[in-house]
Amino acid sequence: MERKLIAASSQVTTTLEGDLFLSGGCTRPWAFIGDFNVVHGNHEKRDDLTPNPISCWDILNWINNNNLVHVHSSGAQFTWMNKRKGAQRIEMKLDQAISNTDYLDAWDSINCRTLARVQSDHEPLLTLQNSDSE
Template sequence: MKSVNCKKLRQKCGFNKELYVDPCGKSRGLAVWWLDSIDIEVLYKSKNIIHVLMESEGLTVPKLVSFVYGPPKEGDRRVVWDVLRRLATGIMVPWLALGDFNDLLSQSEKEGGNPRALRKILNFQSLLSDCSLIDLEFKGSKYTWCNKRGGALVRERIDRALGNIEFRNEFEHAVVFHVDLVGLDHHALVVDCCHSEDKAPRTFKFEANWVQHVDFLKVVDSGWREVAVSNVNSLLDLIQRLDVCRKRLMEWSRREFPNFRKLLISCAEN
């Protein structure tokens, strides 16, 4: 996708600022979008790496972030890994490197197909060692890519986020989430630098038995109409309406489908 088309998508997603490296043919394009609350200074950019200095007054962010796309061919990856090694020289601040590395750290990160050549695994392990980078903890699917070929299915963990010691010390609770995107062959990576299990919101789950209730459609319709249409950002309107519907359904469910186990315990205690 050319940067001119990315701009339209960026606006719909609500980001204010952008940086692009246009693709060569149909691959290797890179895009970075960010909000006004973050300041970014580009230190290095190529068709495979965007390396930036990041600062924010209102948010706690890593000092350095590298957005990486590892070339599919081993020889090309070696060249890009050497660039990362040079960028890593002398870094003494929190550094986060993430993206599609197209490489594995062990055979256990692949399912199906031929085993990954040992030299490739050792080369990638060597990169992490030379750059003092650590594979960050993740939640979600074990694999981040799938060839979607049915009987010849291959799955691999080639997308990842890495951090140096300084990053781990400052963001000790950082967690990477592998988010499944319907229709795509890669999972998205969401890096929560300050993750807290205690503060994690309860996951919304749609209950199939709701639709049998006489008031279900009324609750959805009421929540949908609660948000005024802006006619400026249709995607934002949709997100806000879905969020309100979610809240109204949860409130309604607590009234119409109470937790009978808790009620029984409460009655027994009284």
């Protein structure tokens, strides 16, 4: 069953979706993979402006409070760009995979990587899981 959640901002949506999911007592391996539309700090953004500290704090607090982890990804450092050139160009790492530790423990190998951007301003993520017992 697909569930849609609408909120005033994408950061609120992400937090609400996560809180609803986590409050449901899900004890199985899982991961959120996609556009979080927020960076965790300056290291995930390339331009002259500092990211909104409240947004950074919100996502980091949500990750820490729920004992979540980042699934390591390879490929492009930044997954979104505003398609401008020169000094007006902004690049950020908005697309990520965040999971519970059970997800990491459930697989012998997990490979999350960016794919080439085609028409979107985002680079898609591909996540492959492998278990030696399969």
